[in-house]
């Protein structure tokens with residue numbers, strides 16, 4: 001659950017997104033044709049000779065980067081043709097790494113293939129938190145009742161002997 005929340009925060013404020021957007025917007029206004037790729041199209045680039053990955057709904061062709069990747073070629077090929085956002089974020093890549101993304105940018109993930117947006121996930125997370133705060137008082141309350149009962153029994157036994 002912590003991870004989900006973390007992911008949301010990154011989606012909203014993520015340096016990669018913001019930096020990417022700024023740079024890509026400049027490119028886009030120049031020739032104003034952003035390419036949108038469906039998951040189906042991206043999936044075709046799933047081999048070491050031709051490796052595309054998705055990070056935060058942006059599509060990157062990392063074929064030429066495979067051998068340079070400090071984390072190794074294998075991890076990238078494993079994610080080839082798929083969404084690597086979670087693994088990319090799990091590693092906690094540096095700002096330098098995020099800036100490097102720009103040079104491999106080829107387009108955007110098609111709207112229909114994007115996961116439901118952060119707002120909905122945030123809602124689920126929030127309602128999840130609500131139920132966990134409900135359990136946070138219930139558990140100590142039950143524990144207190146049990147301890148109370150045990151104490152009474154102890155006192156009763158202690159009195160009679």
Ligand code: HEM
Nearest residue numbers: 062070071075076079084087088091093094096097100101
């Ligand atoms: C185009 C996308 C990517 C770029 C530009 C990139 C770049 C980098 C860079 C520059 C580093 C050195 C450490 C740092 O500066 O953070 C690094 C390390 C690493 N990366 Fe990536 N990376 C990418 C994608 C991924 C993905 C998708 C994964 C996981 C599946 C991954 C796993 C790792 C690992 C395991 C390390 C080594 C961390 C360590 O040894 O401490 N990377 N990456």
